[in-house]
Amino acid sequence: MTNEELHERMIETFKKHELALVNFNIYLNIDHIEYYMRYHIGDYQFCFDYLLKNRSLLKLKHTPKNLKKDARKTLEQVRAMNIK
Numbered sequence: 001m002t003n004e005e006l007h008e009r010m011i012e013t014f015k016k017h018e019l020a021l022v023n024f025n026i027y028l029n030i031d032h033i034e035y036y037m038r039y040h041i042g043d044y045q046f047c048f049d050y051l052l053k054n055r056s057l058l059k060l061k062h063t064p065k066n067l068k069k070d071a072r073k074t075l076e077q078v079r080a081m082n083i084k
Contacts, residue, residue: 001045003042005044006048014051014055014058017078020071020074020078021059021060024068024071025064026050026051026054027039028064028067032050035050035051060075
């Protein structure tokens with residue numbers, strides 16, 4: 001799977017608020033370092049499967065405290081722009 005295919009599948013699979021939280025809750029979260037490392041080596045199938053497996057973490061309540069303010073702003077922007 002290519003990076004572009006990963007992003008296309010993510011858009012098809014996840015809700016807009018879930019997509020808005022991927023960076024905060026998974027990519028930038030030290031608890032999910034394996035996702036970060038695999039993303040950077042191009043193992044995009046692993047990344048997609050990881051997101052599916054951990055979909056329940058794509059909620060604001062699972063956002064690390066140091067990122068919560070920015071995550072809220074991002075969610076507000078997504079809602080304001082009515083992105084589908």
